[in-house]
Amino acid sequence: xxxxxxxxxxxxxxxxxxxxxxxxxxxxxxxxxxATCDDLAAIEELATRIWNAHYxxxxxxxxxxxxxxxxxxxxxxxxxxxxxxxxxKLLVEGKLTGFSAYGPTSRSDEIKxxxxxxxxxxxxxxxxxxxxxxxxxxxxxxxxxxxxxQVNKNNSKAIKAYERNHYYREESVVVDIxxxxxxxxxxxxxxxx
Numbered sequence: 001x002x003x004x005x006x007x008x009x010x011x012x013x014x015x016x017x018x019x020x021x022x023x024x025x026x027x028x029x030x031x032x033x034x035a036t037c038d039d040l041a042a043i044e045e046l047a048t049r050i051w052n053a054h055y056x057x058x059x060x061x062x063x064x065x066x067x068x069x070x071x072x073x074x075x076x077x078x079x080x081x082x083x084x085x086x087x088x089k090l091l092v093e094g095k096l097t098g099f100s101a102y103g104p105t106s107r108s109d110e111i112k113x114x115x116x117x118x119x120x121x122x123x124x125x126x127x128x129x130x131x132x133x134x135x136x137x138x139x140x141x142x143x144x145x146x147x148x149x150q151v152n153k154n155n156s157k158a159i160k161a162y163e164r165n166h167y168y169r170e171e172s173v174v175v176d177i178x179x180x181x182x183x184x185x186x187x188x189x190x191x192x193x
Contacts, residue, residue, distance in 0.1 A: 028092050028093050029092070029093055029094075030090065030091060030092045030093075030097075030127060030130065031090075031091050032088050032089070032090050032091075032130065032131060032134045033088065033089055033091065034086070034087070034088060034089075035081075035087040035088060035089040035099060036081075037078060037081065039087075039089055039096070040074045040077045040078060040081075041074060042096045043072070043077060043087075043089065043096070043099050044072050044073065044074055044077065046096055046097075046098075046099065046117070046119065047068065047072040047099075047115075047117060048068055048072065049119070050117045050118075050119060050120065051064050051067070051068055051072075052064065053120050054120065058152055058154045058155055059152065059154075059181075062181075063179075063181045066177075066179045066181055067177070067181075070177070070178075070179075071115075080101060080103075080114075083103070084103060084104075085101050085102065085103040085114065086101065086102050086103060086138065087099065087100070087101045088100045088101075088131065088134060088135065088138075090118065090127060090130070090131050092122060092127060097118060097119045097121075097122055097127060098116075098117055098118035098119060098122075098127060098128070098131050099115065099116075099117060099131075100113065100115055100116040100117075100131050100132075100134075100135050101113075101114045101115040101116075102114060102115075102135055102138075102139065102147070104144075105148065107146075109143075109144055109145045109146055110144060110145075110146040110147070110148060111139045111142075111144045111146070111147050111148075112147070112148050112149065113135060113147055113148070113149040114149075116128070116131060116132060116135065116149075118131060128161060129161075129165065132165060133165075135147075136190070136192060139192065140192045144192065145191065145192055146189060146190070146191055146192065147189065147190050147192060148170065148187055148188065148189045149162070149167070149187070149188050149189075150173070150175075150183065150185040150186070150187055150188075151185055151186055151188055152183065152184065152185055153172070153184050153185060153186055154184075159186065159188075162188050165190070166190055167188040167189060167190045168188065168189060168190070169186045169187070169188055170186075170187045170188060170189040171186070171187045172185075172186055172187075173185050173186075173187055
């Protein structure tokens, strides 16, 4: 066997070994389950960690704190569950790593995705996609044909992720949320086939 062939085979073996290790790391046990009241404290904690890591530079820290208090306090999350908002939790290796929440709008064929967050430690590993498609499947099984969501106009990472998943910008809105703050968002939508 020539030296060039040995060198080539060595590179192939190293590359195959590296790909195998990378693939093994990416294949972690994950599951999506319905969230219950028992999960809300952990969801509140995860939301706080995610928001404080992701939103600085998109909105002010004051608005982050205000919105967390308004939308992620345990009492608010309990109220959401009581009002029929569906809430799912993403577990990776048994650890809460993401969550989503969705519920009907005033239109009979439409549902709104209120929340979808995945811990930054697992970004880029397909878990956000898995949570999003799980939500879409649940919504479709319930007879809804359209899903909408709001995303901050400066949240380019989320906008790109939704666009990769066939969401389109339906309209631009500025919503007064109290406390001297507004949400400057795109309404994005997807027709569920």
